[in-house]
C-alpha cells in the first residue's frame with residue numbers, strides 16, 4: 527500500500543528538473559477524432575490495469591527531459607501537420623509538476639483544445655491548482671475515477687488513500703468554469719453507487735464515460751500475476 531500524495535513528491539524528484547519534465551514519446555493519435563499526444567513519464571498511482579508500463583513503473587530509466595516550450599512546439603507541429611484541433615498529454619499523470627504544466631498551457635494557442643487526462647488526485651488535494659488552471663479557456667479536463675467507491679479504488683490501484691481527492695477534484699471543477707467530464711474504470715457492471723455519488727454533488731448531468739480496459743500483453747501479464755485477470759475479461 528502507498529500514499530499517492532507521498533508518491534507524487536517522490537515521482538517529482540525523478541521526472542522534474544527545474545521546469546523540465548520527462549516524456550518518452552510524441553505521436554499523432556486517433557482518439558478524439560485525431561489528437562497530437564505527448565506521453566509523459568511518472569504517475570502517482572499504480573493502477574493494476576495500466577497500459578503505460580515503464581512510463582509509470584520505471585520512471586528513472588525512461589524518457590528525456592523537455593521544457594514546456596519544447597513540448598508545446600512538438601505538439602503544435604504534429605497538430606499542424608495532421609490538421610488536428612486537439613492536443614493532450616497521456617501515458618502518466620500530467621499534474622505532477624504544476625509549474626511545467628501551467629507553462630506548457632501558456633504555450634498552446636487558444637484555437638487548439640488542450641485535453642488534460644488526469645486522475646484528479648492533485649487537483650482534489652489543492653484547490654489552488656484548479657484555480658490556476660481555470661484561466662485557460664481552451665482547456666478540457668477528463669478526470670478518470672478509479673472505482674465506484676473507496677474499496678474498489680484500493681483494489682484497482684493498491685493505494686491506501688486518494689479516492690476522496692478524486693471526488694474532491696470533481697467538486698472543485700464543478701465550481702470552476704473549466705470544461706470537464708468524468709471517466710470511470712470499474713470491474714463492476716453496476717455503477718449505481720457512483721451515479722448516486724455524482725447526484726449528491728450535483729453532477730448528475732455530467733458526461734460519464736465507462737473506460738474499457740485493453741488487455742495488452744504487459745497488462746495481461748500483470749493482472750495474471752496479481753491473480754485478478756478474471757475481473758477484467
Ligand code: SF4
Pocket residue numbers: 569570571572573575576577578582617618619645
Ligand atoms: S492513473 Fe493512469 S497512468 Fe497512472 S497508473 Fe493509473 S492508469 Fe496508469
